[in-house]
Amino acid sequence: MQKYKIVFFSIVCSSLLTTYSGFSQDISPDKVKPIFGILPKVADNPANPVTPEKVNLGRYLFFEPRLSKSAKISCNSCHSLANSGVDGLPTSIGHKWQIGPRNAPTVLNAALQFTQFWDGRAKDVEEQAMGPMLNPKEMASTKELVVQRLKSIPQYEEMFHKAFPEDTDPITFENAAKAIAAFERTLLTLSRFDRYMDGDLSALSPEEKEGLKTFIQTGCITCHNGTDIGGGMFQKFGLVHKVEWLQDLGRFEVTKNPADKYVFKVPSLRNVTKTAPYFNNGRVWSLEEAVKTMGYVQLGKNLSDEEVKKIVSFLGSLAAEPPLQITLPNLPPSTAKTPKPMP
Amino acid sequence: MQKYKIVFFSIVCSSLLTTYSGFSQDISPDKVKPIFGILPKVADNPANPVTPEKVNLGRYLFFEPRLSKSAKISCNSCHSLANSGVDGLPTSIGHKWQIGPRNAPTVLNAALQFTQFWDGRAKDVEEQAMGPMLNPKEMASTKELVVQRLKSIPQYEEMFHKAFPEDTDPITFENAAKAIAAFERTLLTLSRFDRYMDGDLSALSPEEKEGLKTFIQTGCITCHNGTDIGGGMFQKFGLVHKVEWLQDLGRFEVTKNPADKYVFKVPSLRNVTKTAPYFNNGRVWSLEEAVKTMGYVQLGKNLSDEEVKKIVSFLGSLAAEPPLQITLPNLPPSTAKTPKPMP
Numbered sequence: 171m172q173k174y175k176i177v178f179f180s181i182v183c184s185s186l187l188t189t190y191s192g193f194s195q196d197i198s199p200d201k202v203k204p205i206f207g208i209l210p211k212v213a214d215n216p217a218n219p220v221t222p223e224k225v226n227l228g229r230y231l232f233f234e235p236r237l238s239k240s241a242k243i244s245c246n247s248c249h250s251l252a253n254s255g256v257d258g259l260p261t262s263i264g265h266k267w268q269i270g271p272r273n274a275p276t277v278l279n280a281a282l283q284f285t286q287f288w289d290g291r292a293k294d295v296e297e298q299a300m301g302p303m304l305n306p307k308e309m310a311s312t313k314e315l316v317v318q319r320l321k322s323i324p325q326y327e328e329m330f331h332k333a334f335p336e337d338t339d340p341i342t343f344e345n346a347a348k349a350i351a352a353f354e355r356t357l358l359t360l361s362r363f364d365r366y367m368d369g370d371l372s373a374l375s376p377e378e379k380e381g382l383k384t385f386i387q388t389g390c391i392t393c394h395n396g397t398d399i400g401g402g403m404f405q406k407f408g409l410v411h412k413v414e415w416l417q418d419l420g421r422f423e424v425t426k427n428p429a430d431k432y433v434f435k436v437p438s439l440r441n442v443t444k445t446a447p448y449f450n451n452g453r454v455w456s457l458e459e460a461v462k463t464m465g466y467v468q469l470g471k472n473l474s475d476e477e478v479k480k481i482v483s484f485l486g487s488l489a490a491e492p493p494l495q496i497t498l499p500n501l502p503p504s505t506a507k508t509p510k511p512m513p
Numbered sequence: 514m515q516k517y518k519i520v521f522f523s524i525v526c527s528s529l530l531t532t533y534s535g536f537s538q539d540i541s542p543d544k545v546k547p548i549f550g551i552l553p554k555v556a557d558n559p560a561n562p563v564t565p566e567k568v569n570l571g572r573y574l575f576f577e578p579r580l581s582k583s584a585k586i587s588c589n590s591c592h593s594l595a596n597s598g599v600d601g602l603p604t605s606i607g608h609k610w611q612i613g614p615r616n617a618p619t620v621l622n623a624a625l626q627f628t629q630f631w632d633g634r635a636k637d638v639e640e641q642a643m644g645p646m647l648n649p650k651e652m653a654s655t656k657e658l659v660v661q662r663l664k665s666i667p668q669y670e671e672m673f674h675k676a677f678p679e680d681t682d683p684i685t686f687e688n689a690a691k692a693i694a695a696f697e698r699t700l701l702t703l704s705r706f707d708r709y710m711d712g713d714l715s716a717l718s719p720e721e722k723e724g725l726k727t728f729i730q731t732g733c734i735t736c737h738n739g740t741d742i743g744g745g746m747f748q749k750f751g752l753v754h755k756v757e758w759l760q761d762l763g764r765f766e767v768t769k770n771p772a773d774k775y776v777f778k779v780p781s782l783r784n785v786t787k788t789a790p791y792f793n794n795g796r797v798w799s800l801e802e803a804v805k806t807m808g809y810v811q812l813g814k815n816l817s818d819e820e821v822k823k824i825v826s827f828l829g830s831l832a833a834e835p836p837l838q839i840t841l842p843n844l845p846p847s848t849a850k851t852p853k854p855m856p
């Protein structure tokens with residue numbers, strides 16, 4: 171199914187690529203809105219309805235280092251909500267300071283994406299959240315340890331019962347992931363660009379409008395479209411020109427399909443001015459360079475410095491506005507039964 | 514000067530120790546208040562006045578991993594404000610996963626203490642805050658790196674100017690520490706016990722009142738007194754009976770005075786039910802055991818399980834109430850000039 175999706179998008183893309191010069195010059199909100207769409211208040215999931223109780227529990231768990239073996243690493247360690255949901259490192263540091271192979275994407279607006287991880291190996295944030303807890307390079311925990319830690323803390327017992335009122339034994343590894351996912355489903359950030367699409371023409375500066383036009387006309391929207399301005403398809407990184415430094419085989423590692431070599435999820439560009447360094451291995455620090463690279467390797471275009479500058483200016487309008495407001499939880503204390511940290 | 518303080522307190526202590534049974538039975542707010550005193554709104558310091566601009570900057574810096582060499586570790590990594598200002602580990606994990614020798618005390622109410630660190634090697638939170646940034650086992654940075662990183666970020670330039678309006682070149686290592694300290698000076702937590710002292714007799718349960726009485730009559734207040742219920746003096750850990758497992762020489766490492774062997778700052782007991790594990794090396798996980806140990810090694814008393822239970826119940830009334838409410842900052846992005854993470 172996902173294979174078909176890629177094939178399908180590849181066809182759409184190729185045809186768009188040859189006709190990108192045909193993209194409209196008109197950047198009035200009414201023309202632009204259909205390309206991107208409207209940010210919802212929450213990214214709901216019928217299979218895991220977003221309730222206040224679940225979101226509240228999820229917020230606690232997102233900051234909960236006891237989900238990790240060492241009791242030192244929480245989701246927030248690598249997706250700092252004080253730092254636009256990223257760690258700002260080329261590749262992340264996990265259990266025992268192990269340095270991973272990939273750059274941590276932001277959790278902001280992540281729930282809106284059609285798939286999770288650079289290689290799409292988790293279908294949604296519910297499935298995704300189980301990954302890092304068990305990853306020996308990240309939180310290095312086990313399902314049993316997570317459940318044992320949580321069950322030993324009466325306040326969590328109560329919070330899980332409230333969040334999963336139908337379950338008789340609600341503290342499970344899967345429910346922990348569901349609660350975290352529900353919290354992530356609320357981490358959506360409006361921006362000045364959304365205000366613009368809503369009709370407020372003054373929300374973008376003249377340069378940002380020029381950038382939007384360039385972004386559309388250059389063909390970036392072939393891949394970076396939809397509410398997340400990305401996050402809606404897989405694409406080969408190096409579609410037109412090979413990316414010389416790219417080692418990671420991307421989606422191929424998941425499907426073993428040779429056509430998936432160097433294929434990655436197109437990332438969302440929301441908050442992208444805050445989430446350096448760029449690309450799946452965090453190799454590029456400058457957004458200008460990232461944009462220039464994209465133009466060349468994905469579209470076969472040598473963008474001028476002027477064009478790059480305008481696009482980067484437009485990308486700045488995708489930053490959270492109003493700024494994210496997260497109140498820290500107050501984590502409940504361990505008890506005599508809580509398994510100790512294993513650093 | 515501090516030497517005299519210890520001697521002075523030792524004398525006071527010994528005389529109190531022999532007469533502790535003379536402590537009042539009366540635990541009415543009016544009798545109790547003079548022992549502990551009233552929590553101020555902020556722990557002001559004339560040498561570093563607490564202004565909203567400085568506190569705001571300090572909040573940013575407290576969550577700022579770029580103060581560390583790796584750009585991975587912030588103050589909040591070890592003093593998680595989601596977790597009552599501690600990391601919950603026996604001893605802390607720092608740069609490159611180095612495991613330090615001591616338990617991280619909470620930053621909550623720390624500014625009120627007469628000195629900082631277990632061994633009092635920093636006189637106040639301003640001096641203290643410089644320690645971890647430069648400590649090779651903690652944040653492993655240098656003054657130059659901290660200043661270079663901050664100066665490379667325009668938003669910090671602006672925030673430092675607002676926080677230190679008299680300085681022409683406000684981004685200095687010392688000012689960074691001052692801003693963090695100003696933020697810490699606002700991290701004071703009221704509790705039900707404060708409400709009780711304010712005259713609300715219903716703020717403590719009957720068992721907690723019994724515990725307060727026991728805490729006073731047993732002689733705990735000889736050392737754990739003042740607004741912070743501790744944090745006001747140095748004392749030998751093992752004053753009456755030797756602590757068998759204690760290796761750390763404490764204040765002796767600072768003064769090299771043999772009389773300071775095994776001498777530590779008496780810690781504040783505010784939020785103590787949330788800051789396990791206990792003692793300077795985090796060896797003891799159970800608060801009951803910590804209290805029992807205190808009775809024996811500091812006062813030569815074998816407290817009954819019943820007495821311990823009451824005291825622990827009273828200590829629970831010292832937890833933050835209303836709970837701490839911290840809103841995360843939104844850290845500004847790095848620029849091309851920002852020195853890269855060095856993990």
Ligand SMILES: [Ca+2]
Nearest residue numbers: 445446447448
């Ligand atoms: Ca990134």
Ligand SMILES: [Ca+2]
Nearest residue numbers: 788789790791
């Ligand atoms: Ca502790």
